[in-house]
Amino acid sequence: MAYSKELLDHYENPKNVGSLDKASEDVGTGLVGAPACGDVMKLQIKVNDAGIIEDAKFKTFGCGSAIASSSLVTEWVKGKKIDEANSIKNTEIATHLALPPVKIHCSVLAEDAIKAAIEDYKKKNKK
Amino acid sequence: MNNINNIYLDYQATTPVDKRVIDKMLPYFGEIYGNPHSRNHSFGWEAEQAVEVARENVANIIGANPKEIIFTSGATESNNLAIKGLADFYGDKKNHIITCVTEHKCVLESCRLLSERGFEVTYLQVNKDGLIDLKDLESKINDKTLLVSIMGVHNEIGVIQPLKEIGDICRKNSVFFHTDCAQAIGKIKINVDEMNIDLLSISGHKIYAPKGVGALYVRRKPRVRISAMMSGGGQERGMRSGTLSPALCVGLGEACRICADEIDEESKRITKLKNILLEGIHGECDDIFINGSETDRVPGNINLSFAYVEGESLMMGIKNLAVSSGSACTSASLEPSYVLKALGVSEELAHTSLRIGIGRYTSEKDVRDAVKVIVNEVKRLRSLSPLWEMAQEGVDISKIKWASH
Numbered sequence: 079m080a081y082s083k084e085l086l087d088h089y090e091n092p093k094n095v096g097s098l099d100k101a102s103e104d105v106g107t108g109l110v111g112a113p114a115c116g117d118v119m120k121l122q123i124k125v126n127d128a129g130i131i132e133d134a135k136f137k138t139f140g141c142g143s144a145i146a147s148s149s150l151v152t153e154w155v156k157g158k159k160i161d162e163a164n165s166i167k168n169t170e171i172a173t174h175l176a177l178p179p180v181k182i183h184c185s186v187l188a189e190d191a192i193k194a195a196i197e198d199y200k201k202k203n204k205k
Numbered sequence: 206m207n208n209i210n211n212i213y214l215d216y217q218a219t220t221p222v223d224k225r226v227i228d229k230m231l232p233y234f235g236e237i238y239g240n241p242h243s244r245n246h247s248f249g250w251e252a253e254q255a256v257e258v259a260r261e262n263v264a265n266i267i268g269a270n271p272k273e274i275i276f277t278s279g280a281t282e283s284n285n286l287a288i289k290g291l292a293d294f295y296g297d298k299k300n301h302i303i304t305c306v307t308e309h310k311c312v313l314e315s316c317r318l319l320s321e322r323g324f325e326v327t328y329l330q331v332n333k334d335g336l337i338d339l340k341d342l343e344s345k346i347n348d349k350t351l352l353v354s355i356m357g358v359h360n361e362i363g364v365i366q367p368l369k370e371i372g373d374i375c376r377k378n379s380v381f382f383h384t385d386c387a388q389a390i391g392k393i394k395i396n397v398d399e400m401n402i403d404l405l406s407i408s409g410h411k412i413y414a415p416k417g418v419g420a421l422y423v424r425r426k427p428r429v430r431i432s433a434m435m436s437g438g439g440q441e442r443g444m445r446s447g448t449l450s451p452a453l454c455v456g457l458g459e460a461c462r463i464c465a466d467e468i469d470e471e472s473k474r475i476t477k478l479k480n481i482l483l484e485g486i487h488g489e490c491d492d493i494f495i496n497g498s499e500t501d502r503v504p505g506n507i508n509l510s511f512a513y514v515e516g517e518s519l520m521m522g523i524k525n526l527a528v529s530s531g532s533a534c535t536s537a538s539l540e541p542s543y544v545l546k547a548l549g550v551s552e553e554l555a556h557t558s559l560r561i562g563i564g565r566y567t568s569e570k571d572v573r574d575a576v577k578v579i580v581n582e583v584k585r586l587r588s589l590s591p592l593w594e595m596a597q598e599g600v601d602i603s604k605i606k607w608a609s610h
Binding site (some may be wrong): 167 | 520552589593608
């Protein structure tokens with residue numbers, strides 16, 4: 079299977095690997111997927127008072143496409159308002175990385191991960 | 206780590222042809238071109254003689270008589286011919302077949318086809334070592350049982366089934382015993398009489414002969430009858446019509462001769478390389494498990510699960526190493542291997558497995574380079590893995606309620 083240059087670059091040099099303090103009020107954590115399915119993504123966002131995502135980190139257990147999808151999505155959400163980040167579509171990720179059809183679920187998972195992280199943040203910060 | 210050359214570590218998928226085998230074959234593509242079945246001129250006799258020498262070499266490696274060897278296109282054909290041919294010949298008297306859940310697809314598919322035609326098929330389970338339970342086998346035999354088909358050495362996990370014990374049970378109960386020995390020839394010693402084997406499949410390209418040739422052993426005393434799959438000139442004692450390729454037969458024969466001559470030496474060398482590989486990896490990384498029995502296995506097949514690292518991403522990272530992924534993610538299906546599942550390997554671990562195959566042309570440097578590449582990549586991917594992070598924090602991953610997708 080030939081992968082795109084973008085995908086290989088995110089796989090070989092993933093951006094924003096790491097963890098934020100999940101107990102912190104300004105951090106939202108999304109953990110999606112399941113080990114038995116071969117994909118688990120943990121995606122975290124740090125949101126400032128203006129509702130802008132200042133930082134994002136991820137860790138992923140999964141194939142190269144899953145790693146690349148989560149790396150890409152952390153790059154995209156940084157600097158975005160949470161509502162903007164919430165509207166990122168899996169198709170945009172899949173197109174950008176030129177994911178082959180059998181790997182589309184990786185982009186779906188990345189979309190789910192960002193949505194789960196935003197939901198977690200909102201739950202923590204109900205006003 | 207990208208400065209190493211490509212290293213072939215997939216000897217269960219196929220093997221390169223031994224130079225000595227090629228040399229023996231070459232004349233039969235050129236100056237010796239007779240049809241080995243032409244009985245009335247020297248061109249035919251010359252080709253026939255080469256085929257018969259090859260037949261003898263194939264027979265020798267399993268302790269058989271040359272007349273009991275039928276040349277085929279490979280182990281898939283041999284397995285089909287053995288199972289379907291036997292079923293066709295004896296099916297009106299006995300219609301029960303026993304095989305095992307971890308058999309090769311060509312055996313399982315042949316059995317499935319027969320089950321559609323009224324045969325009863327029993328699929329034996331395996332234990333966590335990948336081996337069948339002999340008592341279980343014996344208890345499943347009934348007076349309708351025609352055949353037991355169990356492979357010698359497993360293609361995916363390399364474990365060795367107790368062929369002699371299975372053969373004894375079959376003989377005692379007057380049941381035919383077929384064994385797919387594609388991965389066993391040249392790796393373990395086989396004697397069809399001592400092991401009471403009635404039918405045995407051989408593949409050329411797993412033993413340094415070319416692709417496209419194999420053999421089936423069919424016992425003569427007591428006689429085993431099979432119906433032919435193809436109609437034709439009645440070659441190969443009527444069991445497999447079609448003109449033989451002398452070049453391919455010679456190649457298989459020479460490969461068998463070399464395997465028989467060098468089995469002890471080769472096993473010793475490969476065992477040493479396997480130990481270097483395992484010690485190298487275990488020395489640097491924890492939580493790496495071998496799939497299948499640690500003792501009843503051939504040294505050249507190392508099937509490992511690298512916990513917390515997904516197999517396909519690992520393969521992508523070690524792209525200079527030609528290995529095979531146990532999680533069938535590389536194919537369109539995202540299901541982990543049915544073999545590892547049958548062993549009771551958890552789906553999590555099945556997704557993290559790699560099969561590393563060592564063979565005749567693997568050097569110590571190849572293995573040491575492979576260790577470096579694998580260790581490096583496992584460490585890198587674990588640093589990316591949320592599961593590894595949780596394990597380090599003491600979180601029990603099996604207790605988390607995951608949403609499956």
